[in-house]
Amino acid sequence: MRLLAYKRGILAWYDCYISTGKVEGINNKIKVMKRNVYGGFRDEEYFKLRLYALHDCRITRNVG
Structure with a gap:
């Protein structure tokens, strides 16, 4: 019964995958x-x- 409430959204995912x-x-x-910097x-x-440099793997190699 609960799945029917989300039917429209579930089917929309197949039309426009995001x-x-x-x-x-x-x-x-x-x-x-x-x-990692618990103390801040x-x-x-x-x-x-x-934060701006997150894409730089030399800086965030141990992060995620």
């Missing part, structure tokens, strides 16, 4: 980065720069 895999991966990297960054600007 994956949130990349976004979920980025969110996971951010969570892991925050967890002293400078918020540095944390922001680290």
Whole structure:
């Protein structure tokens, strides 16, 4: 019965496939980065720069 409530959305996925895999991966990297620096960054600007540099594997090789 509950599945019927989502029937329209489930069938729409086949018409227009959109994956949130990349976004979920980025969110996971951010969570892991925050967890690794449990005490926090002293400078918020540095944390922001680290977030912008997530795609650079030399910086985030141990993150996600």
